[in-house]
Amino acid sequence: MFKLTDKVAVVTGAGSGIGEMIAYRFAEAGALVYVAEMKPESGQAVVEKIKSQGGRAEYVEVDVASESSCQAVAREVLSKGDKRCDILVNNAGIGHVGTVLTTTGEDLDRLYNVNVKGVLYMTQAFLPSMIERQAGAIVNLASIGGIIGIRDRLAYCATKFAVVGITKCVALDHADSKVRVNCICPGRVETPFVQARIQEYPDPKQAYEDMASTQALKRMGRPEEIAAAALYLASDEAAFVTGSALIIDGGWSAGK
Ligand SMILES: NC(=O)c1ccc[n+]([C@@H]2O[C@H](COP(=O)([O-])OP(=O)(O)OC[C@H]3O[C@@H](n4cnc5c(N)ncnc54)[C@H](O)[C@@H]3O)[C@@H](O)[C@H]2O)c1
DSSP, rough: OOOOTEEEEETTTTTTTTHHHHHHHHHHHHHHEEEEEOOOOHHHHHHHHHHTTTTTTEEEEOOOOHHHHHHHHHHHHHHHHHHSSEEEEEOOOOOOOOOOOOOOHHHHHIIIIIIIIHHHHHHHHHHHHHHHHHOOEEEOOOOGGGOOOOBBBBBHHHHHHHHHHHHHHHHHHTGGGTTEEEEEEEBBOOOOHHHHHTTSSSHHHHHHHHHHSSTTTTSOOOHHHHHHHHHHHHHHGTTTTTOEEESTTTTTTTTO
């Protein structure tokens, strides 16, 4: 397994689903993990679980859609203990079901503020310290919806295409500073996020089956299958990987 011995990692949206699993895997790999989450109860619960298993973790409250909140988290992390952040995982994200005819400007703004500006603000908050140290790894959670279109997901796809674009631009702009930037593009992964989308359909059971069968492997992914990729991209084993959009979609896009 990949090691993150003595690394300091910040994982946004780490109170649930994929981010939660990334926090567990990073802590198991030896990192001090800052669980950056807007829901204190779920964030604290993840911290307690990591500590009960002998790992190191701290909770920091953040709303990634707020620039001042992201700056405050960076000030807190960069003034404590090791005074550094080696790894930033921009995982926090939200979804929406709708076509161009049913998506309002407000819907798009809401998703854009979290999914796109969240990545922008957190990166702006932590990147200067990485540049100063000439080291760092950033992993963004995009989606297969950032590579191909998905029916009924207009706002979501618009924001995730943007995350792939931001990933590639930051990777290019800061390669000389030895900061690596990559993103992961999962297919459907069974998390509370997907459960919430399923409940928006008239027949949730049918919706679950339809969503599972979108993948060539005919099942949804598991959070640990995405966390494994985040661990690799964050580790020194991925020293030659930057600007990549790693597709982990059970073959969903293979025939597209
Ligand atoms: N689950 C999937 O099928 C899937 C597929 C592709 C991509 N993704 C992406 O992976 C990421 C994680 O998804 P998930 O399924 O684990 O979601 P989730 O809903 O289970 O967890 C997301 C976490 O982010 C937190 N969060 C939301 N808005 C926030 C904000 N403004 N500031 C701080 N924290 C905030 C939530 O409180 C929650 O704990 C998202 O970016 C999502 O778009 C998920």
